[in-house]
Amino acid sequence: xxxxxxxxxxxxxxxxxxxxxxxxxxxxxxxxxxxxxxxxxxxxxxxxxxxxxxxxxxxxxxxxxxxxxxxxxxxxxxxxxxxxxxxxxxxxxxxxxxxxxxxxxxxxxxxxxxxxxxxxxxxxxxxxxxxxxxxxxxxxxxxxxxxxxxxxxxxxxxxxxxxxxxxxxxxxxxxxxxxxxxxxxxxxxxxxxxxxxxxxxxxxxxxxxxxxxxxxxxxxxxxxxxxxxxxxxxxxxxxxxxxxxxxxxxxxxxxxxxxxxxxxxxxxxxxxxxxxxxxxxxx
Numbered sequence: 001x002x003x004x005x006x007x008x009x010x011x012x013x014x015x016x017x018x019x020x021x022x023x024x025x026x027x028x029x030x031x032x033x034x035x036x037x038x039x040x041x042x043x044x045x046x047x048x049x050x051x052x053x054x055x056x057x058x059x060x061x062x063x064x065x066x067x068x069x070x071x072x073x074x075x076x077x078x079x080x081x082x083x084x085x086x087x088x089x090x091x092x093x094x095x096x097x098x099x100x101x102x103x104x105x106x107x108x109x110x111x112x113x114x115x116x117x118x119x120x121x122x123x124x125x126x127x128x129x130x131x132x133x134x135x136x137x138x139x140x141x142x143x144x145x146x147x148x149x150x151x152x153x154x155x156x157x158x159x160x161x162x163x164x165x166x167x168x169x170x171x172x173x174x175x176x177x178x179x180x181x182x183x184x185x186x187x188x189x190x191x192x193x194x195x196x197x198x199x200x201x202x203x204x205x206x207x208x209x210x211x212x213x214x215x216x217x218x219x220x221x222x223x224x225x226x227x228x229x230x231x232x233x234x235x236x237x238x239x240x241x242x243x244x245x246x247x248x249x250x251x252x253x254x255x256x257x258x259x260x261x262x263x264x265x266x267x268x269x270x271x272x273x274x275x276x277x278x279x280x281x282x283x
Contacts (some may be wrong), residue, residue, distance in 0.1 A: 016228060048114060052120075056075075073096070074107075074244070152188065153191055154171060171187060186203065
């Protein structure tokens with residue numbers, strides 16, 4: 001399995017993702033924020049899958065919150081899966097299971113197996129892999145089951161010039177690295193493509209939701225997300241240099257300016273999350 005994730009420092013990225021997952025889940029309103037009554041939605045479910053689950057935070061919380069569920073997760077990064085499995089053991093969660101697996105390959109699950117398939121930031125699979133991956137997730141979803149995809153267009157819109165420049169470099173690197181659907185690098189271009197890939201795989205009855213995370217100065221999530229983004233951009237630097245979208249000097253200067261600008265009293269930031277839910281036809 002070849003891991004083409006754009007951050008290669010797996011241990012540092014693991015620590016960042018653990019903190020980020022907790023912050024975002026709380027800020028957006030829970031595990032399934034698009035559902036008006038999350039408990040009622042989950043009640044009839046039995047088996048749930050989190051594809052490319054990363055550090056396993058969503059799986060762990062689903063299993064802890066809804067003990068009647070069997071919640072499975074897989075990721076290509078063995079370090080992430082080791083961490084997630086350890087957390088499940090420490091939490092004495094017997095209704096979870098984590099596996100090292102590549103979403104781009106045939107999945108080791110039976111046909112029509114899961115009531116709910118969840119995936120967030122699946123963009124890491126690469127632009128060309130989407131049709132195959134969606135087809136395989138369709139296969140393992142039971143008739144009448146639901147798939148839930150959450151993606152972002154960018155890494156936030158802010159009032160910091162340096163942050164915007166760094167985010168722009170990341171988005172420009174996306175097409176070069178094979179991750180983005182944008183021809184200009186202005187955004188990832190992925191969220192509006194999700195219904196197309198879902199329809200192509202055979203899913204029906206789609207619903208679309210947009211959730212805004214406000215991490216401006218003075219909000220409860222300001223401090224953790226400032227720390228998260230500063231570390232993210234630091235870990236991202238080798239990728240930006242490898243894609244030749246900036247020089248080392250330019251990236252280092254942006255790091256210094258971000259440190260200052262994100263402390264401004266009038267700093268404002270919105271991060272928009274798009275969730276698309278679709279159903280596998282019952283028959």
